[in-house]
Amino acid sequence: MVVCSCNRDCGLYTTRQGENTGRRFYRCTRYKSLDGCDFFRWVDDAHHSSVDIKYQLFAMEERINRKFRRNELLLKMCVIVIVIQFILLLFKM
Ligand SMILES: [Zn+2]
Numbered sequence: 552m553v554v555c556s557c558n559r560d561c562g563l564y565t566t567r568q569g570e571n572t573g574r575r576f577y578r579c580t581r582y583k584s585l586d587g588c589d590f591f592r593w594v595d596d597a598h599h600s601s602v603d604i605k606y607q608l609f610a611m612e613e614r615i616n617r618k619f620r621r622n623e624l625l626l627k628m629c630v631i632v633i634v635i636q637f638i639l640l641l642f643k644m
Contacts, residue, residue: 554577555590563594573606593602 553561561577575594581587 553577553592555588557581557588557590561590561592567606570608572610573604 555561555577556580559580562580564576564578566572566574566576575593577590577592579588579590582589582591
């Protein structure tokens with residue numbers, strides 16, 4: 552168990568977002584309280600198990616979904632533009 556500078560046992564957490572997703576870290580259990588300490592330490596990178604593959608996959612899936620949704624939006628905009636041009640063409644004739 553890791554003990555922080557205010558002499559408490561640290562909690563073990565997993566990063567849920569950003570480029571460090573899946574990476575584990577120790578943080579003081581009083582991290583967010585007003586008089587809490589700011590102890591923070593990454594779990595040693597040398598151990599492969601410190602990176603939680605599950606969360607990395609989750610983050611990757613999120614990124615893919617975001618790109619997919621963006622492409623879907625672009626496709627819809629293209630269809631709308633084509634329809635508008637078609638309608639304009641009809642009125643010209
Ligand atoms: Zn502490």
